[in-house]
Amino acid sequence: MVDSTDHSDDVVAVPLRHPARWIFGGVAALLLLSFIYAVASAKSIQYELVGKFLFDHRIIEGMGVTLFVTVVCMSFGTILATLLAIMKLSQNPIQRWLATGFIEFFRGTPLLLQIVFWGYLGIIFPQLVLGVPYTDIVFLSGDTSDLIPALVAGIIALSLNEAAYSAEIVRAGILAVDGGQVEAAKSLGMSSSYTMRKIVLPQAMRVIIPPMGNEFIGMLKNTSLLQLIAVAELYTAASTISSANLAQIELLIVSGFWYLVMTTVLGFPQRALEKRYGRGFESVGGRAAPRAFKVGRR
């Protein structure tokens, strides 16, 4: 047999070739192009209307409401979620049951239903009275619809629902922190709340932030459900306009465009936060720091 191998040291190494990647890429690009062509050439879509309403003041104001509701609900939701997570991990069984019950209830019913419930609270309980039952002590009373306008109802609904979902994310983050950390903190005389704030939560953040980014984006889009209770957010604004001028598709494109812009922009602060809470966890000098996954190019 003839040995065709060149035994000289003058050889060149080439990386593995990936012809399949190019074929897939080509097919995908082709499909995408034909889709864009179909949409762009559709006679029924009036693009000048899209341009006209893209910066309409109602749309821009609606976007403001959407962002406001998103940020407020995520803040309330995250704070409540942290409390729920800590309660669920507590030694105290009553706290555990309360937290579990809350989480199960709000995760187990459709968000849409919860929003409608809070929005129509005024119909179920026309009068709202805050006081001590069976006494004459009353702190606050009035018409429900005055005390809880649609915007507040929407914020309550989205915050409570968010809290139930993120509680599990926060709990997973806390559980991911090594038990030795708490022992070290205790041995230095730190109280359990100090340990939670300064030692456990900052480390849990690393695990919490990526799924919370998802939650943020989900929240941004879920605010559109508030259209059902007439909160003037982006989707409500778009559908109000379209019900007058009947340009449904055009206004869907307008609101879709802005949702996409907002969710894309939200990715930047997320990456900044990931970097901040990743400090001390980078691997150095070949010794892998503890982390679940390595992301990046191969």
Add this chain to the structure above:
Amino acid sequence: MAELMVDARSVRKSYGANQVLNGISLTVEQGEVLCIIGPSGSGKSTFLRCLNHLESINGGRIYVNDELMGYRQVGKVLHELKPKDIARQRQSIGMVFQRFNLFPHMTALQNVIEAPIGVAGVSAEDAKTLGLELLAQVDLADKADHYPAQLSGGQQQRVAIARALAMKPKLMLFDEPTSALDPELVGDVLDVMKNLAKAGMTMIVVTHEMGFAREVADKVVFIDKGLIVEQGTPKQVLDNPQESRTKAFLNKVL
């Protein structure tokens, strides 16, 4: 006679049906170094963790610096203290762990000064001065701004020692401080501990480093199955053991 720093009286501890400590009594005088040796699972770590009440006990009493650890005695019953009071008691007891347990999100200096600032109420400036001093003492002055992941195991353990010292403890507990280290890094950590002992620190060290025990310990205790089998000077216990179980154990580790 010197004052007693630790006075443990028939300490008992069980996990469910598993009786881990079967009545351990020992004393440590101020400035003394006690080494605890014994086979795996004999209860050495558990005993150490009972001393600063990381574990509750089921019977017996532990006095550290004349204070009953973790409990208040009413009649014949020991009532566990509130977390706040236990936290206060722990401030005067430093602990060093086998796996270092440094806070990975903080630099070496931040690790050292977190408790002085947040728990003892030392000003940030004073804490920083103290922290740098302690890091210099463990020969890591130049690593103050490094994160734990950027330090070798030996360096991490020395930061952990500095962190425990920053609370100005009266007693230091070490749970196999060198057994997670590469052999060539063990010496640096032992040197720091030797210096600490020379400076008069009261120390209880669970260790498999017989050389260290022989050189530094005032007293060696051999524990097996949650009971003290033999205790005495390093010479008595390590070089001239009386009990067959001690002899068998030493034969295995030496």
